[in-house]
Amino acid sequence: MPASSSVKRNPADSAAAKTSRGAIRCRFCGAALDHEIIDLGTTPLCENLRRQETPDAAETYYPLRLMRCRSCGLTQLSVSADPQEIFREYPYFSSVSSSWVAHAKQLVQSMDARLSLNGKVVIEVASNDGYLLKHAKVAGARVLGIEPALNVASVARSLGIETISKFLDAAVADEIVDQHGSASWLVANNVIAHVPDLNGFVSGLEKLLAQDGVLTIEIPHLMQLLANRQFDTIYHEHYCYFSLAALTRVLAQHGLEVFDVEELKSHGGSLRVYAAHTGQAAWDGSRNVAALLAREREFGLEDDWVYDQFAADVNDTRRKLLSFLLNLQEDGKTVAGYGAPGKATTLLHACGIDKHLLPWTVDRNTYKQGHAIPGTGIEIRKPDEILKEQPDFVLILAWNLAREITQQMKAVESWGGRFVIPIPQLTIL
Ligand SMILES: [Zn+2]
Incomplete structure (x- = not known):
């Protein structure tokens, strides 16, 4: 349409x-x-x-x-x-x-x-x-x-x-x-x-x-x-x-x-x-x-200034997340996402990220598995794939569930993997 x-x-x-x-x-x-x-x-x-x-x-x-x-x-x-x-x-x-x-x-x-x-x-x-x-x-x-x-x-x-x-x-x-x-x-x-x-x-x-x-x-x-x-x-x-x-x-x-x-x-x-x-x-x-x-x-x-400050902060986050992923790729490191919530579509588009920088993510929702995040080509797989592929970094797209996710996926630490939270600002755990 x-x-x-x-x-x-x-x-x-x-x-x-x-x-x-x-x-x-x-x-x-x-x-x-x-x-x-x-x-x-x-x-x-x-x-x-x-x-x-x-x-x-x-x-x-x-x-x-x-x-x-x-x-x-x-x-x-x-x-x-x-x-x-x-x-x-x-x-x-x-x-x-x-x-x-x-x-x-x-x-x-x-x-x-x-x-x-x-x-x-x-x-x-x-x-x-x-x-x-x-x-x-x-x-x-x-x-x-x-x-x-x-x-x-x-x-x-x-x-x-x-x-x-x-x-x-x-x-x-x-x-x-x-x-x-x-x-x-x-x-x-x-x-x-x-x-x-x-x-x-x-x-x-x-x-x-x-x-x-x-x-x-x-x-x-x-x-x-x-x-x-x-x-x-x-x-x-x-x-x-x-x-x-x-x-x-x-x-x-x-x-x-x-x-x-x-x-x-x-x-x-x-x-x-x-x-x-x-x-x-x-x-x-x-x-x-x-x-x-x-x-x-x-x-x-x-007041207008609060909204102006928000826009400046957001633009800063957009730049930092994109450059983080570009640098990982330059350094030959691997990365996967965790979660495929609706908000990932905005985050990834606003930052200019697609499957070339983040090839796949996982989600517990079986309905989403086998699909891709809209407009990005980023594959949505089963959570077990993280344990199998052992990526160097796991970018938590469902950041509101970060505590639940890092506890469920504690095994990531066993191969030295690190979790990354994009919001409010890029944080490597
Ligand atoms: Zn009105």
Whole structure:
């Protein structure tokens, strides 16, 4: 498919286009987006893995520019790739990561203690393979998943978790409430950044939530992305990059109020935000909310210099990783990757790295094995291959799981192999 038919301006853009031809508009408030934070070049869709045996098939590339709305503070991409193309077949099975399954179980236990889930309706948006709802079901809740990716949704159904394969918007929310009732606990983990029609999606959340229900949203935190130079978490599947302040404004516009927040270590630093219908807080977490909003202001999220510094730091990391791999090759050393997460596509493209500098990587996800990282030709093999080939260096592309990986692969030390972590800056362990 040619890029022009798949790249869509965000919905707020069409009305504005008449008065300001070519201007890009904020997907939340519609103001002109004129602050470019960084241009990472062009990349294919990061989860669009290709089979090794079809190296000549064309790949579609999209510009990857991070912008910030000076009017509402929402950080976002300049263009939207078509979600139908991205999310129909999704090679990410949440249950593959043992730490993520444990994370989901803990969340269910803590919400069960707070809300007594037995007999209540629990709905999860982007429920993936049922990694979370299976625990809610054990707690006695009536569970429903919403998951557009057909392959992962069918795994959830095989576990007995009713799952609707649609993209959430206001109309879909009305249908669900008619058939299943509204949610006492509505879960939206790592999904709100993935929706191109932000206002339609949040209005769907508002409709799904029972009057006294609690909505939990997990998002990677923009402040951590900037502080730790996590530029590889910028990719086309993530349309928006939220601060607590920006998310609070979006929810408030749709009658939802943030009443508590926690900081999490997942995905390089995330927030778990608790929201309810305005004025219906289930408990008082206002101190946590006020404290984090103050820290975001102190960090400088509302000032341009923070974004300029981020861009300079990222460009430094890009240069250093490329020159490290060039030098290894000059010295006749071998290197393999560990992990083939979506973010590897951004990291490798932004740094100018392909199979000539990193011939192969490994991943525990059997679905990814036998494919190549989009646009790079870098083969994805089974983790055992590292033990067999004994490379001099192992570049951890899934750096957020670095601790888990270095423990599982302790054997690398036995032949003098070294682990390398690319983010926040090149570190040789
Ligand atoms: Zn805006």
